[in-house]
Amino acid sequence: MLKVRLRREPRGTTGLRAIPLAAGAGVPQAFRAAAVAARFTGAAEQRVEIATPEGRVLLLGAGPAERPLDWEGAGAAAAAGAARTTRLSLDARGLRAEAAASLAAGACLRAWRFDAHRRAEGPVLAALDLLVDSPKAVAPHWDRLSAGVRGCLLARGLTAEPANHLTTRAFAARLEALAEYGIAVDILGRKRLAREGLGALLAVGGGSPNPPRLAVLRWRGSHAAAPVAFVGKGICFDTGGLSIKPAAGMAAMRGDMAGAAACAGAMLALALRHSPAPAVAVLALAENSVGAAAYRPGDVLRTGSGRTVEVVDTDAEGRLVLADALHYARRFRPRAMLDLATLTGGSAPRSAATGPGSSATTRRCWRRWRRRGRRWASGSGPCRSAPGTATTCAATSPT
Amino acid sequence: MLDIAFVKPALPRHGALVLPLAEDAALAGLAQAIDAASGGAVARALAAASFKGRKGQSCTIWAPAPDAGTAKLVAIGLGKAGELTAEGLEAAGGASLGLVSAEREAVVAAEALAPAHAAAFALGLLLKSYRFDRYRTTEKEEDKPKLERVAVATDAAPAAKAAWAPMRAVADGVFLTRDLVTEPPNILHPEEMAERCQALEKLGVEVEVLGPKEMRKLGMGALLGVAQGSTKEPRLVVMQWNGAGGGKGKKASGRPVAFIGKGVTFDTGGISIKPAGGMEDMKWDMAGAGAVIGLMAALAGRKARVDAVGLVGLVENMPSGEAMRPGDVVKTAAGLTVEVINTDAEGRLVLADVIHYCQDRFEPRFMVDLATLTGAIIVSLGHEHAGMFSNDDNLAQQVAAAGKAVGEACWRMPLGEAYDKQIKSDIADMKNVGGRPGGSITAAQFIQRFVNAKDGPMPWVHLDIAGTAWSSKDLPTAPKGATAFGVRLLDRLVADNYEG
Structure with a gap:
């Protein structure tokens, strides 16, 4: 399973940053033009990759974002888009604590690979930084969800x-x-x-x-x-x-x-x-x-x-x-x-x-x-x- | 097993009364008595139901005469009075079973029947009552058949009893065979089946059991080859009934008659594995051996005045790391080599x-083998006839006649050099299959290659019973399932031709 850390700020500037967005939610100013050009609306399963000087950024659609499952789907899409990197930051700032935990769960479920009998070719996603406003508020939710994720894996x-x-x-x-x-x-x-x-x-x-x-x-x-x-x-x-x-x-x-x-x-x-x-x-x-x-x-x-x-x-x-x-x-x-x-x-x-x-x-x-x-x-x-x-x-x- | 007695006529106070009636026969004896007790209601009811006594007709009347106590009256049609046969009466007896099985007791009003026919009616009823329920644990009491006792009312009770005694012994043999054939293959493996043969010693049959060690010494590479894929050891059981000199313990007085059965307790096909659909039927791939064991029990049970031997080869054919492969060459006890194609x-x-061992040791008067040998015989003859192959017209005729008499029909199939050529092998004396055309015949040709007496010809009949050993529907004298085909046929063959 991915090593998950709850952080307030991204660690360093390199690496991949994923930003999940519910349908109709405002895209951060810096990426708004790119999002409009790519017709990104926040619908489920949408994924737009933007190259910036600070590294790659992924915009992910979470759809209506009514159920935990919607956020899990967005988290999974983030992990799927993070192939060939070892570390992923998932930006859950501004989201409810439950939603943040669901994002991490989806990412962990999707990033799982069965590598017991082969050597991976190239880098494999191993760590997840979940960016949140208050690690303390999210931690109990994540503890609860990660138990299920580990059981599933x-x-x-x-x-x-x-x-x-x-x-x-x-x-x-x-x-x-x-x-x-x-x-x-x-x-x-x-x-x-x-x-x-x-x-x-x-x-x-x-x-x-x-x-x-x-x-x-x-x-x-x-x-x-x-x-x-x-x-x-x-x-x-x-x-x-x-x-x-x-x-x-x-x-x-x-x-x-x-x-x-x-x-x-x-x-x-x-x-x-x-x-x-x-x-x-x-x-x-x-x-x-x-x-x-x-x-x-x-x-x-x-x-x-x-x-x-x-x-x-x-x-x-x-x-x-x-x-x-x-x-x-x-x-x-x-x-x-x-x-x-x-x-x-x-x-x-x-x-x-x-x-x-x-x-x-x-x-x-x-x-x-x-x-x-x-x-x-x-x-x-x-x-x-x-x-x-x-x-x-x-x-x-x-x- | 049903208790069957022959008694003087008297109306039953409870249970069922069975009236076997020939076509347009007047009510007489017990039939007349019950009609009288009902104030003529029975005759009126039969007439109202247009019951005329035709073959296959039946009519049930509940509480025919409330004062007499009889719960149920069952009239069974026998057909024309002048054309009654034992087979017809057995069928009528079998048909009546289902109509009275909910009663604890039944009385059969058989005064109008000849003693032998009264016994035949009882035999049909008994044979149809067979049931295999030892693995049912949740069956409700009310769903089980109740019938325990059948009294056949006849004025000639002693004569009917005398006719009945040997029939009863044969029925015991039939039930033994049906038990063996129906037993599931995890219970009835070669060792267990050999043990059940040993129970025949109580009847005065000498039983010998050979294991793999003895078979290896005898060079039985073919039988051992089949068995080697299974964890279950093979067995060869030799049963001897020396009745010609008067029975138990006596030495055989001359050359015996010999019966040989194929006893594959389960046949997966081995490495040439069968398709999954229907494979469960292969538990009865030992029906030939089952029939031989039942036959020996029947002969001994009725103290037949004949010397007879029964030999069964018991193996389980399984695929595994140890199993025989297609392409293997095995050496038989006769010294001939066989290339195993399938x-x-x-x-x-x-x-x-087994056949080689039998003729080598006993030099019998004739040999009959029974085997569920080929699916091809079902294509040829369906489920109505067993395939008969023989090198001896006289014996073949005797077998066919015996089969006809007991309702176990055989149809003779050809043998010939052209068929024999089909089992030529490129690297051994023969191969074990001859291709699709004439599959049952080439199988018989294969067996015939092992039939050869030291002096003169050895009369031999091979019965392929793959189509007749098991029935998917009720038969006149057998519920669906194991039929025990061959037991009554061969008992009759011996009784008509080889006793005295």
Whole structure:
């Protein structure tokens, strides 16, 4: 993530300065002529670069600037325009503190790159100076937002990680590292899964030398209340199993653990901002492989709940692991359960247009989920312009 | 399993009364009694429903005679009285099952039927009542069938009982086969299936189980090649029933008859993997072996006066790092080499080794093998006939006749040198597929290459049951699912030609 500093004045004169402007807001005198010439009105996604003796200046349109998301979009545009520089100043002076924080969040989300397995060619944006009237007033807002951003970036990093690196064991190890933030992590291996009777998860993971795992993450919070439970599908790679997928496009199946990654990111966000709400995440990790011991179409599995499932297609494995994870999550007597899964090809066309497909068993739960979803927008704004990276964003903020 | 008894006629005080009625037959016996108790209402109701007793007709009357206590009367048409066949009565019995399964007890008024026909009606009813529900945990009590006991009312109860005893044993064999074929492949792998064979020892069958070590010693490179991709070990099970000398524990008195089954407990196709759609059906790729096991149980259960051996080759065909590849050359127990072109043509590889072992060890009078061998046979014959291939006209005729008698039809397909040429290999004695044209025939040609007795010809029939082992719809005497095709056919073959 970008190193973010809150400053009153730009540091030095060199580097790139970005000025986000709402639609109809006055452009600073020095750039007014250039803005008029470039037909800059402050509409969303507008971006004008002006060369000045003091360095490059970016004017960014924030559109109506009614929602935090508008400012996030402008921040993202600033980061996108700052390619091949290492430092960006984002001028939020004169803006509300919330808007300033949203600008930084958008910039951080957009500037993220998955560089674990390559060396960057040329300079990469690494630091952000957020210019504000009062750092003290903005800091609490930024602290709150940056927690969500870090959770989101954790999820993206996990999702983008190739399957030979992010095996079930490696995924579990990276989850265990979250203990440093005060999250209690418990990893169930084969033996305990068998003792719990989680036959569906065991079967799906049976064909791979990377053994299945159930990861349980707990955030205590400070309310004495039942936790909210996040349940995630974590198929580290999905070949489809014996009902094998076609070769074309199979590489994308390294991301079939995005649901689990999002849940983990959400837990990190809660911990970083010391949320008072207790939460638990139950993540079913497995690799769906073809192998000598792979589960077969026609197999009958006994799930943790005692109910049996006839497997007709081994590529419909997500619902099997979720069944066991949801069953396991019930022991925490959660107030509500939210499950996230890259579950079906049928949901993809819909989510592209309107957001992830969801269904819920109670209306209240569903309404809250929708409201949050609109407010936090799954990061789709800032992320849309970053092809090739995972667009997953944690549901950052229950309560 | 349903409890079936043969009793003296008496009106039931509760449950159902089943009336199997030939065309335009007058109500007699129990039928007449219930009609009388209803004050003639039964006859009027049947007439109002235009029930004439034609084949396939049925009529249900609720509480026909409130004072008699019978909850439900079910009339079943049998067709013309002069044209009754065992198969027709089985179908009528099967059809009546669905109409009475909600009652706990049923009485069949069979006084008008010959004892053998009364038993056939009961057999149809019993066979249709098969259900595989051991993995249902949430089924509601009211959704389960209730029928527990069927009493067949006949004046010739002893004769009907005598006809029934062997039928019951065969039905047991059929149910065993259906269980094996329906079991999911994570439960029924080769080791488990071999263990279930050992349960036949209770019936007096000698059971031997060979593992990979013994098979390696016997040089069964083809069977072992198929098995090597799976973590599940293969098994070869040899079952012997020596009934010619009177049964249990006796030595075989002469050359036995031999039955061989393909038992691929799950067939992914191996490295030549099958498409995902419909792959779950490959759990019943062991239906040939399932039929042989059920057949041995039937023969032993009814103490057939015959010496019979049943051999099943049990493997799982999986893709993995260890799996056999297309292009591999394997050496069979017969010493012949096979170039594996398609790992999904694995059934013939398994059969080659088992058939060779069978004739080498037992020198049987004849061999019949059963296998869900080719999809091509479904293209040729649909689900109505099994494909029959034979080198012996007499045996082929006997098999066809037995199949006709029990409603398991076979259709003879050709064999010939021109087909045999299709499986010539460039680098081995043969290859395991001969291309698309005549796919079932070239598969049979492959097997025939392993059929050769030391002295004189070896009569042999190969039944390709890929189209008949499983039914996607209800049949007259089987609910949809595993049919156990072959058990009754081969039991009948033995009963009609090889006992006494």
